[in-house]
Amino acid sequence: MTAAAIDPVDSVQTAADATRKAMTESIISPRFYSTDYAAMNRIDVSPVRAEWDTMMAEFEGDNNQDHFQRTEDFTSQIKTLPPELQQEFLDFLISSVTSEYSGCVLYNEIRKNVDNPDIKQLMTYLTRDESRHANFINQSLKDFGLAVDLVGLKQKKAVKYFKPKYIYYAVYLSEKIGYARYICIHRQFEKHPELRFHPIFRWFERWCNDEFRHGEAFALMMRAQPGLLRGLNTWWIRFFLTAVYATMYVRDHTRPLLYEAMGMNIKEYDFKVFRITSEISKQVFPLTLDTDSPGFRAGLDRLHQIAIAVDKAKKEGGVFNLIKRVGLTASAGITFLRLILHPVIRHDLPVTVRTAPAW
DSSP states (O other): OOTTSOOGGGOOOSHHHHHHHHHOOOTTSOOEEEOOHHHHHTOOOGGGHHHHHHHHHHHHHOTTTTTSOOOTHHHHSOOOOOHHHHHHHHHHHHHHHHHHHHHHHHHHHHHHHOOOHHHHHHHHHHHHHHHHHHHHHHHHHHHTTOOOOHHHHHHHSOEEEOOHHHHHHHHHHHHHHHHHHHHHHHHHHHHOGGGOOSGGGGGHHHHHHHHHHHHHHHHHHHHTSGGGGSTTHHHHHHHHHHHHHHHHHHHHTTOHHHHHHTTOOHHHHHHHHHHHHHHHHTTTOSEEEOTTSHHHHHHHHHHHHHHHHHHHHHHHOSHHHHHHHHHHHHHHHHHHHHHHHSOEEEOOOOSSOOOOOOO
């Protein structure tokens, strides 16, 4: 167990602990968002109408309507995990349910505040899917007696306002990287079913295809507004790509036992996920990050080490450690800026926007 693993003080023992953890605000925790609903209402998808209508027919078909059903596996095949591994797995589930429910709340708020038929219909479908995902995960937490109070979470968790374009960039990447993460885990368990220590992983393949389709919707919305993908906005794309990748890298390194139990090397897994996400994002972004370059990798490692040092200083407390945290935070900011400024790989956008979940 490394220094980045979950501290016993932060362990989850009760449902109240699970909800408290979901409420936690940190740089790597999922957040709740609101946006400019009037601006969302003005979106015109006419430039991508043919692909949009095909996608909406897929949403209406709802090929996963019978998928998120619990089976007897959930009572007969749950293995007893070592305490530290169980805490990391619970952290994974709580973070996942918070992220899924965050999407559900955002999409539902957009749905309620627009009358644009295209956007309203899309948000209805997205809300439906994310609600299923969140409740399915929460049922697995309930098996441990640790279900998150989703109603309380919605009422009490802080909500951050994001401009629509920030929502497009962030949500698109969240959905696509979610696909890449889940499909990599699914493929690992296809090769090594003996390592599958919880039945929820059996649902990951079709589950992540939902995430993939959600990302397609935001790709089409951005391609319908080409100004979002050029000029100074390319710097916002670089910012969000860097932020999403760095957050994932640091968060994953807080769960070393989880990835060890899955038979996966954290770094290899993360960079595989980055490569898949970068390949997919070529459908909409005119650039990708050079995540395989030594300089970029060194920057991510630096952020990880800073995160460990900040956590240690926070736990130790005192004036000296408070000053130390300020310095470490500044160092993290400089490291993050260098990652944003790191050379990128540019390419032309394809004529056809949509792509298939082929990984």
